[in-house]
Amino acid sequence: MSRESVDQHRLKNGLKLVVRQEKALPLVGVALYYEVGARDEVEGKTGFAHLFEHLMFEGSAHVEKGAHFSLIAGLGGQINANTTHERTLYYASLPANQIDVVLWMEADRMRSLKVTEESFEHQRKTVLEERKQRVDNVPYGLAREKFSEMCFQGSPYSHPVIGYEADIVSASFRDVQSFHSSWYRPERATLSIAGDVDPEVVLRRAEEWFGDIPSGVFPGESRHHDPAPPKAQKAIVADPLARLSKVMISHPAPSYGQADFYAFEMAETILLRGPSSRAWRRLVLDEQLAVGLAGGFTARRCASRFVLSATVERPEHMDRVVEVWQREIDLLVSDGVSDSEWNKALNQIRASHIYSQQGILAQAISQGRYSLMLDDPCWDRDYLSALENLKVKEVLEVLRRYLDAGKRMEMHAVARGGVS
Amino acid sequence: MSFPGLPPIQPPNLNWDFPDARRSELSNGLRVVVLPSRRLPMVRVRLVIPGGRCREAQGAKPGVAGLTMRCARYGTRHHSASELAHTLDSLGTQLSCGATLDGLSFSVQCLSEHLAQSLDLLSEVVLFPVFSESEVEREKGKIIASKHQAAASPSGTSGLWMGQLLFGNHPYGHPTASPEEMAALVADDLRSFHAQVVRPAEAVLVVVGDVSEHEVVELIEARLGDWSGAAPSVQPPVWIDSEVDDSFLVLDRPGSTQTHVLLGLRGLKRSHPDHLKLSCLNHIFGGGASGRLFKDLRENRSLTYGCSSSLDSGVFGGDLVASLSCSSENTTAALAALMDQTHRICREPVEASELEACVRYKVGAWPKSGSTLGGLAGLLMLREIHNLPDDTWSRYPEMLRRLGVSDLTAGAQRHLDFSRKAVVLVGDARALAPALEDLGTLRILPVEQRPSREPASSD
Numbered sequence: 051m052s053r054e055s056v057d058q059h060r061l062k063n064g065l066k067l068v069v070r071q072e073k074a075l076p077l078v079g080v081a082l083y084y085e086v087g088a089r090d091e092v093e094g095k096t097g098f099a100h101l102f103e104h105l106m107f108e109g110s111a112h113v114e115k116g117a118h119f120s121l122i123a124g125l126g127g128q129i130n131a132n133t134t135h136e137r138t139l140y141y142a143s144l145p146a147n148q149i150d151v152v153l154w155m156e157a158d159r160m161r162s163l164k165v166t167e168e169s170f171e172h173q174r175k176t177v178l179e180e181r182k183q184r185v186d187n188v189p190y191g192l193a194r195e196k197f198s199e200m201c202f203q204g205s206p207y208s209h210p211v212i213g214y215e216a217d218i219v220s221a222s223f224r225d226v227q228s229f230h231s232s233w234y235r236p237e238r239a240t241l242s243i244a245g246d247v248d249p250e251v252v253l254r255r256a257e258e259w260f261g262d263i264p265s266g267v268f269p270g271e272s273r274h275h276d277p278a279p280p281k282a283q284k285a286i287v288a289d290p291l292a293r294l295s296k297v298m299i300s301h302p303a304p305s306y307g308q309a310d311f312y313a314f315e316m317a318e319t320i321l322l323r324g325p326s327s328r329a330w331r332r333l334v335l336d337e338q339l340a341v342g343l344a345g346g347f348t349a350r351r352c353a354s355r356f357v358l359s360a361t362v363e364r365p366e367h368m369d370r371v372v373e374v375w376q377r378e379i380d381l382l383v384s385d386g387v388s389d390s391e392w393n394k395a396l397n398q399i400r401a402s403h404i405y406s407q408q409g410i411l412a413q414a415i416s417q418g419r420y421s422l423m424l425d426d427p428c429w430d431r432d433y434l435s436a437l438e439n440l441k442v443k444e445v446l447e448v449l450r451r452y453l454d455a456g457k458r459m460e461m462h463a464v465a466r467g468g469v470s
Numbered sequence: 471m472s473f474p475g476l477p478p479i480q481p482p483n484l485n486w487d488f489p490d491a492r493r494s495e496l497s498n499g500l501r502v503v504v505l506p507s508r509r510l511p512m513v514r515v516r517l518v519i520p521g522g523r524c525r526e527a528q529g530a531k532p533g534v535a536g537l538t539m540r541c542a543r544y545g546t547r548h549h550s551a552s553e554l555a556h557t558l559d560s561l562g563t564q565l566s567c568g569a570t571l572d573g574l575s576f577s578v579q580c581l582s583e584h585l586a587q588s589l590d591l592l593s594e595v596v597l598f599p600v601f602s603e604s605e606v607e608r609e610k611g612k613i614i615a616s617k618h619q620a621a622a623s624p625s626g627t628s629g630l631w632m633g634q635l636l637f638g639n640h641p642y643g644h645p646t647a648s649p650e651e652m653a654a655l656v657a658d659d660l661r662s663f664h665a666q667v668v669r670p671a672e673a674v675l676v677v678v679g680d681v682s683e684h685e686v687v688e689l690i691e692a693r694l695g696d697w698s699g700a701a702p703s704v705q706p707p708v709w710i711d712s713e714v715d716d717s718f719l720v721l722d723r724p725g726s727t728q729t730h731v732l733l734g735l736r737g738l739k740r741s742h743p744d745h746l747k748l749s750c751l752n753h754i755f756g757g758g759a760s761g762r763l764f765k766d767l768r769e770n771r772s773l774t775y776g777c778s779s780s781l782d783s784g785v786f787g788g789d790l791v792a793s794l795s796c797s798s799e800n801t802t803a804a805l806a807a808l809m810d811q812t813h814r815i816c817r818e819p820v821e822a823s824e825l826e827a828c829v830r831y832k833v834g835a836w837p838k839s840g841s842t843l844g845g846l847a848g849l850l851m852l853r854e855i856h857n858l859p860d861d862t863w864s865r866y867p868e869m870l871r872r873l874g875v876s877d878l879t880a881g882a883q884r885h886l887d888f889s890r891k892a893v894v895l896v897g898d899a900r901a902l903a904p905a906l907e908d909l910g911t912l913r914i915l916p917v918e919q920r921p922s923r924e925p926a927s928s929d
Binding site for chain 2: 130291
């Protein structure tokens with residue numbers, strides 16, 4: 051399978067089209083990214099980008115409210131969407147011979163939106179339920195929210211993508227059409243397609259159905275800057291919904307496109323991936339301070355983080371978890387890595403990279419993300435060789451700059467009945 | 471060209487056949503199924519031994535099946551736990567083990583260049599785990615901690631209660647081990663369970679990926695050919711055709727801002743010829759965003775973020791369970807709507823257009839089953855473990871197209887009994903009780919209370 055066989059075009063109105071032909075199965079994956087997310091929201095209007103994602107299923111000129119799901123399901127496909135701080139993604143997978151239906155549907159809701167006050171209220175209620183289900187009623191939901199506020203204070207990355215409850219309640223129907231005409235424009239969209247399709251036919255269809263959608267007047271530059279890392283802080287919150295306590299640790303990390311990116315791919319694997327990783331061995335197996343670990347390197351366009359989240363039975367172990375984690379980082383930086391451990395990490399990454407290439411929708415989503423963030427849908431073609439060419443000494447120097455204790459943020463979510 | 475006013479739908483074009491797999495049997499009775507697929511340089515291997523947690527009802531201690539499988543990878547006769555982990559990670563090989571009600575499962579994902587070494591490690595974990603006391607104690611501690619956490623989660627112990635309400639004394643109704651039962655297990659329990667049960671006679675091994683059939687069978691024979699013996703057969707448990715308790719069980723989670731709602735019905739075993747009919751009914755009822763539940767409870771009434779159902783069918787029986795989460799103040803309306811929709815799917819014929827859409831979905835989505843090696847391995851294993859006909863998957867689209875509304879109606883009448891529904895809610899009982907009492911009788915228990923384990927049923 052050739053990663054180079056990806057075609058990227060830009061239509062006259064600015065819409066970016068990425069197409070990869072992959073004939074293994076008669077399927078196609080479609081990912082349409084809009085360059086708008088929670089970081090584009092202002093105080094008092096948090097959650098609007100995500101709420102708007104729901105509204106995009108409320109109908110357009112030729113598609114009835116809610117018909118998107120049944121239309122695509124009736125062809126043997128699936129469709130959904132999600133929102134992050136940096137983008138909103140609409141995606142579908144379906145039989146390849148039906149690709150025109152998705153292109154038609156997406157073009158229709160890019161050119162028009164048919165939201166009524168009634169349907170707006172309906173989705174507001176749904177999102178409020180979603181917030182309860184994802185944040186308010188689950189262990190660590192509110193602690194995670196507070197932790198983001200701490201790590202990204204003063205930046206548009208500090209508030210939750212789903213928004214604060216009060217802001218969802220006060221969201222205004224009047225903002226809907228202007229949001230669509232400002233942000234849902236072709237020059238802010240990347241349409242990525244992978245599957246058993248003819249790239250020339252897809253390009254022709256995109257020009258027919260998206261080509262005459264006018265570019266918009268962009269309301270201003272997104273706040274694309276890395277927030278200055280705050281000074282180290284530690285917060286302790288009580289979590290009445292949890293029975294086990296959790297300590298969350300966050301360090302600043304490089305973003306997509308930065309030279310330091312690859313060093314963190316290696317650091318994540320050496321420290322956190324698999325039961326032979328350093329953190330698993332020390333925290334879970336040897337010292338048995340934690341019953342579970344999660345986290346890793348979350349790269350974004352900016353405000354990227356390197357995170358450890360450890361679930362502990364005894365809250366009094368939380369400080370010790372932080373101590374051991376930082377000691378492992380310091381040891382890595384000071385003593386380096388043996389050839390055997392370095393090669394193990396490279397093999398883990400190489401294998402995971404191959405495993406992740408199953409599934410046509412995943413391919414459409416990945417190449418679209420690289421196109422959106424780096425303007426190179428094949429950015430990952432050199433991913434493995436870039437890692438193989440890394441010098442251990444240079445990696446350690448990168449980690450030393452980012453992972454010192456003076457930039458570390460901590461959140462201790464103490465379970466009911468626990469003391470820290 | 472002007473913009474079309476209608477969706478440009480093409481005629482269906484199912485251009486995919488389920489690929490042929492070859493079955494052979496080693497001299498020790500181990501069934502091996504191989505499906506070469508060379509798109510990516512990787513391989514999936516799954517080994518399943520029939521009879522999982524169900525065996526605990528036949529004299530084994532509660533929790534022993536799950537703990538045995540969890541600890542199998544923590545040290546073998548030839549490698550310590552850390553050596554094994556290091557070797558696996560060095561190859562980029564992923565190895566996992568687990569127990570379900572009906573089987574013990576070992577699973578490997580590896581690069582094809584490392585298949586021989588990965589099979590070496592798999593066979594060690596299958597044949598020679600040591601179950602050291604220290605590893606077993608540590609894993610017990612982690613499991614007990616996670617049980618406490620799960621009991622306090624928004625769904626609480628609702629799944630355990632649903633099992634007991636639907637299946638009662640049948641092993642499918644037995645709750646997983648309590649923290650106390652888990653604490654009582656010792657390494658010798660695991661060793662003896664392993665020695666008795668992990669045997670090749672009725673086991674199935676499926677290999678899918680970048681392999682040649684001949685070579686991979688030789689590799690397996692060389693590693694597992696000397697494995698011998700048969701596990702005691704799993705006794706088909708006796709069904710007690712008891713009434714399902716028709717009160718609503720409320721698991722009290724004080725302060726909960728939402729209620730988690732489960733509504734369950736008994737279903738049928740996977741090998742039953744009516745399974746495909748119930749699978750279609752389930753899709754029409756609660757299959758994702760185009761199901762009746764999603765359309766009614768979310769899209770029409772805004773009562774919940776999501777509502778769906780799942781059909782789970784095992785060797786001896788199964789269930790159909792719908793679930794949702796909603797605000798405390800929406801709970802009574804949501805439960806009433808859920809019961810109404812359940813009543814409809816049990817008692818009324820579906821619309822012809824609903825069945826058509828369901829068949830179009832399932833036939834159209836069928837090639838997606840072949841898009842991952844795990845998906846292909848799962849389908850092959852399903853066919854082997856449930857002794858489904860060899861042409862089950864090659865005839866699947868045709869079988870779907872043949873279904874009529876009357877088939878589904880007959881299937882619902884035969885297998886889905888609305889009068890024996892079970893309802894479990896997890897939420898703030900004080901906020902819920904007054905309105906819920908209008909719908910039925912309530913039984914209120916603390917959220918962390920688990921159902922008790924009844925003695926095994928017998929003739």
